[in-house]
Amino acid sequence: xxxxxxxxxxxxxxxxxxxxxxxxxxxxxxxxxxxxxxxxxxxxxxxxxxxxxxxxxxxxxxxxxxxxxxxxxxxxxxxxxxxxxxxxxxxxxxxxxxxxxxxxxxxxxxxxxxxxxxxxxxxxxxxxxxxxxxxxxxxxxxxxxxxxxxxxxxxxxxxxxxxxxxxxxxxxxxxxxxxxxxxxxxxxxxxxxxxxxxxxxxxxxxxxxxxxxxxxxxxxxxxxxxxxxxxxxxxxxxxxxxxxxxxxxxxxxxxxxxx
Amino acid sequence: xxxxxxxxxxxxxxxxxxxxxxxxxxxxxxxxxxxxxxxxxxxxxxxxxxxxxxxxxxxxxxxxxxxxxxxxxxxxxxxxxxxxxxxxxxxxxxxxxxxxxxxxxxxxxxxxxxxxxxxxxxxxxxxxxxxxxxxxxxxxxxxxxxxxxxxxxxxxxxxxxxxxxxxxxxxxxxxxxxxxxxxxxxxxxxxxxxxxxxxxxxxxxxxxxxxxxxxxxxxxxxxxxxxxxxxxxxxxxxxxxxxxxxxxxxxxxxxxxxxxxxxxxxxxxxxxxxxxxxxxxxxxxxx
Ligand SMILES: Nc1ncnc2c1ncn2[C@@H]1O[C@H](COP(=O)(O)OP(=O)(O)OP(=O)(O)O)[C@@H](O)[C@H]1O
Ligand SMILES: [Mg+2]
Numbered sequence: 139x140x141x142x143x144x145x146x147x148x149x150x151x152x153x154x155x156x157x158x159x160x161x162x163x164x165x166x167x168x169x170x171x172x173x174x175x176x177x178x179x180x181x182x183x184x185x186x187x188x189x190x191x192x193x194x195x196x197x198x199x200x201x202x203x204x205x206x207x208x209x210x211x212x213x214x215x216x217x218x219x220x221x222x223x224x225x226x227x228x229x230x231x232x233x234x235x236x237x238x239x240x241x242x243x244x245x246x247x248x249x250x251x252x253x254x255x256x257x258x259x260x261x262x263x264x265x266x267x268x269x270x271x272x273x274x275x276x277x278x279x280x281x282x283x284x285x286x287x288x289x290x291x292x293x294x295x296x297x298x299x300x301x302x303x304x305x306x307x308x309x310x311x312x313x314x315x316x317x318x319x320x321x322x323x324x325x326x327x328x329x330x331x332x333x334x335x336x337x338x339x340x341x342x343x344x345x346x347x348x349x350x351x352x353x354x355x356x357x358x359x360x361x362x363x364x365x366x367x368x369x370x371x372x373x374x375x376x377x378x379x380x381x382x383x384x385x386x387x388x389x390x391x392x393x394x395x396x397x
Numbered sequence: 398x399x400x401x402x403x404x405x406x407x408x409x410x411x412x413x414x415x416x417x418x419x420x421x422x423x424x425x426x427x428x429x430x431x432x433x434x435x436x437x438x439x440x441x442x443x444x445x446x447x448x449x450x451x452x453x454x455x456x457x458x459x460x461x462x463x464x465x466x467x468x469x470x471x472x473x474x475x476x477x478x479x480x481x482x483x484x485x486x487x488x489x490x491x492x493x494x495x496x497x498x499x500x501x502x503x504x505x506x507x508x509x510x511x512x513x514x515x516x517x518x519x520x521x522x523x524x525x526x527x528x529x530x531x532x533x534x535x536x537x538x539x540x541x542x543x544x545x546x547x548x549x550x551x552x553x554x555x556x557x558x559x560x561x562x563x564x565x566x567x568x569x570x571x572x573x574x575x576x577x578x579x580x581x582x583x584x585x586x587x588x589x590x591x592x593x594x595x596x597x598x599x600x601x602x603x604x605x606x607x608x609x610x611x612x613x614x615x616x617x618x619x620x621x622x623x624x625x626x627x628x629x630x631x632x633x634x635x636x637x638x639x640x641x642x643x644x645x646x647x648x649x650x651x652x653x654x655x656x657x658x659x660x661x662x663x664x665x666x667x668x669x670x671x672x673x674x675x676x677x678x679x680x681x682x683x684x
Contacts, residue, residue, distance in 0.1 A: 187602075191684040204684075209607075212682040216604030229595060240596075243399070244605035292603055 139165045139327060140186055140296060145195035147181055147352075155181045156352045158195070163329060165295070168322045170338060171331040173349035179331040182349070183298045186329065187219050188212055200295055217245055220289030220297040220326075224304040226281040228273040234284045235260060235269040241291040259287040263317055279310030286317060296327040303334055311337060403613035404620055407589035414585045415621065421581045422625025422662050423632065425574030430633030430650075430658060432567030437650050439560045452518040452534050452548045458486075460514075460542045468540060469516060477524035477533050482517045486510045513544065527557055575665055582621050582669035586614050590677045597678070607681050611674050615667055622666020626659035633658075 140163040147156040156178045163169050171179050184190050185197045188204060197204040202215045228237050235256050242252045260266045263283040273281055282302055289297055299318060303311035315330075315337055322328045332338070338346065348356035408415040456465070465483060473481045484492070489512040520533065530548050538546040590597070600610050634649075641647045 188684055207684075209682050209684075212684070213604035213606045216602065221602055227595070227599065229599065240599065241603045244600045244609060245603060246609075288603075 139163060139200060140329070141196075141198040142182075142185070143196045143198070145185065145192045145197055147178075147185065147190065148193045154352055156185075156192075156349075159349075159352075159354045160195075161347055161354060161357060163296075163327060166322070166325050166327050168319065168328045168344055169330065170341075170344050170346045171329050171349070172333055172338060172346060173355075174333065176351075177349040178352045179333075179349060180300055181352075183221070183300050183329065183331055186296070186298055187221055188215055217292040218295045220292065220294035222282070222285050222289050222297065222299040222302045224301040226273070226278075226285045226305075228281055228284055228288075230273050233270045233272055234265055234276065234287075237273070237284055238288050238291055241288050245292055255291070259290055260284075262290075262321075263287045277310070278306050279313055282306065282310075282314050283317060286314070286321070290321065290326070294326060296329065297321060299328065299330045299332075301332055301334075302330070303332060303337065308336055312340070315341070400613040400616040401620075404617035407592070407613070407617050408585075408620065410592060411585060411588055414581075414588060418578070418582045418585045418621045418666075419624045419628060421574070421578035422622055422665060423628030425571055425578045425665075426626055426629030426658055426662055427632040427636075428574050429567050429571035429661075430629050431636060432563050432571065433650055433654055433658070434633060434637055434647070436560060436563045436567065437654070438648050439556065439563060441648055443556050443560065452520070452530065452537060452546060454516045454518065454537050454540075454543045455513040455545045455547070456515060457542045457544050458513065464542065465514070468542075472516065472518060472537060475533060475536070477520050477529055479519045479521045482519075484515045484517060486512055486514045489513070489515065578625065579665055579669035579672075582618055582666050583673045585621065586618055586670040586673040587677055589617055590614055590673065597681075601681060607678075610681060611678055614674050615670050618666040618668075618670020618673075619663050620666070622662040622664065622669075623659060624662075625666065626662025629658060629662065630655055 142159050142161050145156055145159045146154065148154050159178075159182070171182060173179055181190070185192060185204070186199055188197070188199070188202070188207060191204050199215060200218055202211065207215065228234075229240065232240060238256045238259055239252050242255060247255070257266065257269070260269050263286050265280060265283050265287065268276060268280060271280075273284070276284065282305075286297075286299075286302075297318065302318070303314050306314060311334060318328055318330060319341075330344075346356065346358040347354060469481050469483055472478055487510065490510050493512060516537075518533070518537070520529065524530075524533070534546045534548050537543060597610055633655075637647055637649055
């Protein structure tokens with residue numbers, strides 16, 4: 139359903155953010171997209187969302203191809219691709235339910251279907267009791283749930299989550315992850331960008347795409363039966379590697395200022 | 398309905414700017430309205446006098462009845478000519494004695510009638526402008542038995558010039574006011590767009606159509622303009638009442654003009670808003 143074919147992306151002022159990346163995410167699949175900061179995770183998601191176009195290659199999402207899509211078709215694509223941000227981006231002057239209803243209003247839902255649908259969505263993300271709370275009255279985890287409900291309002295085929303747990307503590311992260319996983323269980327494909335080692339270690343059954351400096355360096359594969367162990371050929375499993383990095387940076391701090 | 402509600406919200410959010418925008422459109426159209434009032438009054442005065450415009454051709458005494466009849470029908474067949482009336486020497490004297498009562502005693506004593514016979518020529522509507530009048534007049538003066546041709550060339554010219562000046566001034570002054578007004582409306586709309594940037598970002602994120610996103614701002618411009626138009630109408634009407642009472646009898650403009658004025662306000666507002674929308678939302682769904 140989402141297919142990258144030799145996708146290269148140059149940003150005018152910072153050079154190559156992605157180089158010849160190819161992969162395929164099937165309908166209803168769940169994928170972790172990982173890699174260090176600056177590796178190109180957000181760039182991949184923005185390409186899927188068609189906020190940017192590839193410099194070379196082609197991004198195919200459902201029936202839309204980045205090389206053929208017309209400007210006025212992009213709204214249709216966006217309704218099929220939900221997007222969740224690390225910083226939530228809720229509208230502060232709207233309550234939780236108004237934030238969700240807003241999306242339905244602006245995408246042309248009929249008045250009568252909005253109210254029950256908002257309720258269903260908030261119920262689904264476990265926030266029905268807080269429906270009339272304003273974002274600043276909600277915890278980070280709760281805000282992210284509202285953001286997820288909002289992203290699901292257009293019944294997307296795929297949910298893109300850009301480090302959705304980046305601002306959350308471990309418990310809230312796991313809560314949000316489990317929610318996204320449940321959403322996936324109902325048929326929505328998910329690309330979950332994260333460099334949260336805890337999540338990666340905890341959910342080893344999830345397919346992992348790993349980027350490094352704009353290259354796709356690892357794909358654990360789609361088929362659970364033949365999935366290779368979560369290890370970087372020929373090195374250590376990814377989460378250990380991440381842990382090592384974290385340990386190294388902690389050690390660096392412990393050793394005092396470094397050059 | 399939504400675009401109107403959104404537009405109202407925007408206007409209320411920046412009340413000072415909104416009032417400035419409406420006022421500036423109102424003032425610029427008020428200028429046009431005042432000149433329009435002037436032009437309309439001049440035009441109606443003109444058409445009153447123009448109806449009376451006659452070319453009078455004085456005939457030589459030597460001309461015979463037959464020539465007169467022939468000439469009369471010849472002139473009558475000019476396309477510009479509505480009617481030709483023959484005024485004989487006797488009739489001219491009779492008219493003069495009636496109009497100039499002070500001399501009424503003198504006329505019966507005259508042995509010879511000093512007044513010439515004449516043809517009074519009236520022109521069709523649309524041929525009463527200065528060019529048409531003098532063209533016909535010069536054709537008539539070409540007859541050798543026509544001694545003299547009189548027509549109100551000078552003042553007709555002057556009134557026409559006055560009307561043209563009023564029109565030009567309206568266009569220039571009203572136009573420059575309108576330009577300033579459009580800048581103000583454009584700025585107001587730009588502020589509204591900025592005030593809604595986070596909503597616009599969400600709308601773009603979830604796939605609201607570009608038209609849907611842009612419409613409230615165009616409606617905002619339209620409403621500002623229409624309100625300005627109504628303000629201008631009120632001001633112009635006030636000025637009309639004042640003039641009518643204090644100075645002289647003034648005619649109000651035709652309804653079509655006032656309606657056109659209000660719609661012009663709406664159009665100006667919408668054009669200004671369109672420019673801001675095009676600039677500020679240029680990157681909407683651009684990849
Ligand atoms: N709009 C942009 N203009 C120019 N360069 C950009 C832009 N966005 C990203 N980049 C560059 O492209 C590269 C990849 O960025 P990207 O945001 O995709 O990384 P990331 O994997 O999401 O990083 P992080 O984990 O920090 O969010 C980086 O070097 C970044 O500086
Ligand atoms: Mg990123």
